[in-house]
């Protein structure tokens with residue numbers, strides 16, 4: 001039976017899924033918005049800005065090369081379309097945009113491998129020029145050999161924090177402070193679970209020792225953050241876990257608070273979601289073998305639950321095996337091996353989640369004057385006032401009244417925080433205020449549709 | 454003469470072709486492989502004005518997700534500065550006014 005199989009995303013998950021299907025002799029289409037394959041972790045700089053893999057990916061250079069090579073090797077046998085945005089999924093069809101040309105692509109099977117995005121919590125000054133996400137700080141370095149400032153403070157709530165700090169130091173950048181908003185004791189308590197993957201723990205410790213040897217102050221349990229400066233970043237002030245105030249001079253801040261799956265396509269495809277108490281976010285329901293609740297739609301990698309790069313490769317292969325199984329050619333032995341390996345990663349991941357609990361205290365501290373939606377300029381006060389006026393404790397209604405999440409980013413940045421603010425104001429548990437429904441186009445497209453492709 | 458301070462700093466020098474693009478009428482030097490966000494922020498502090506209030510924006514995520522970095526090219530196209538590579542002869546309008554109050558243009 002001739003089917004159209006489409007993979008969206010060419011990070012480690014999408015590439016491994018594609019490779020597995022090609023090896024099984026299937027034809028498929030790989031769509032990726034990026035100009036070059038590799039996804040976030042194994043991102044390749046634009047042509048002209050290349051550097052040796054060892055410099056770009058450090059200890060992960062071998063894995064990065066393997067992913068890039070895997071795609072090159074299957075390229076003659078797949079229809080790989082870089083630079084192609086998928087902006088909608090509707091009744092078994094994808095809407096695409098490539099080089100200003102609109103396209104419609106019907107599919108029989110779809111593997112979503114769209115990865116993740118930094119989890120953002122607003123703090124005073126977060127919209128000033130010079131404040132970037134932690135991931136953004138890393139991309140500047142990886143993709144361009146550029147530091148986001150002359151003297152940078154990095155803030156985080158996940159393993160990306162010590163990693164980016166050590167990468168900046170390695171490249172010779174000046175780091176003024178490294179601030180973890182989660183408590184140190186959480187790491188101690190989680191250590192045993194993280195030891196499910198001792199090599200990962202050793203890698204994490206090596207980043208920390210790099211920061212220590214460089215003499216950069218590293219603090220845990222940071223309670224509140226505020227950028228100093230009117231027109232651009234001049235410093236960062238924070239309170240520590242004992243309530244003492246600190247301030248350092250800096251001209252850039254890289255801050256974000258964990259990762260959040262890129263799940264808009266899953267939403268538009270009609271997949272079911274569930275509220276995940278541990279990470280306090282809505283996630284797509286992932287069934288056996290990475291299947292979504294919609295027949296023919298599968299998940300691979302960080303787009304349905306954060307697992308990191310190695311898990312992305314494994315779940316990429318798993319999604320492909322599920323496609324094969326659903327087509328009547330199961331590979332039970334390979335699947336069993338994968339599941340065993342994934343179980344070990346899941347224990348490690350549970351340790352990471354416990355080591356970096358979601359920093360609720362930063363949301364509790366959000367003042368009325370703080371801009372929550374940076375696209376449309378909607379403040380926390382606007383959101384709270386609207387709830388009082390309308391009495392509607394539902395985040396999609398909040399959106400229609402205040403425009404929160406209606407801007408260019410479609411709520412990717414602010415949606416979850418708007419729901420947190422609404423829940424706190426209304427006194428309802430977070431899952432009860434709902435979640436912002438995905439809307440197409442999931443990223444801006446030209447108003448006048450260009451040529452058809 | 455340009456009083457505004459750059460936001461970005463190149464810490465890993467590389468060889469490669471250098472060329473100029475025009476930012477608000479000013480010629481700035483760029484290297485092959487530079488994204489527009491780099492090309493601009495290596496010379497000034499922001500990419501654009503915030504359209505619904507005071508202040509300026511300089512991008513945020515650098516991964517085509519937040520949509521904070523849309524800028525206008527000389528040919529009328531609007532693009533994301535964080536995933537558009539600078540090409541010889543490009544011109545960009547940012548409307549960013551230098552700290553001392555004078556317009557860059």
Ligand SMILES: Cc1cc2nc3c(=O)[nH]c(=O)nc-3n(C[C@H](O)[C@H](O)[C@H](O)COP(=O)(O)OP(=O)(O)OC[C@H]3O[C@@H](n4cnc5c(N)ncnc54)[C@H](O)[C@@H]3O)c2cc1C
Pocket residue numbers: 008009010011012013014031032033034038039040041042084085086087113114115116117118134135136138139160163259262265300301302303308309310312442516
């Ligand atoms: C900024 C950032 C930096 C990170 N750095 C690290 C790191 O250093 N180490 C680490 O272990 N983990 C890192 N991570 C975690 C990362 O999510 C995983 O390690 C890994 O990259 C996940 O692989 P993936 O294949 O699931 O997704 P990704 O690698 O994110 O790949 C997803 C791909 O899908 C494409 N895509 C997304 N949406 C669409 C769409 N609508 N249409 C078309 N294409 C689309 C993207 O362009 C991208 O190429 C980082 C995450 C982020 C966000």
Ligand code: FES
Pocket residue numbers: 512513514515516517518519520521522523533534535536
């Ligand atoms: S900086 Fe976020 S989309 Fe370009």
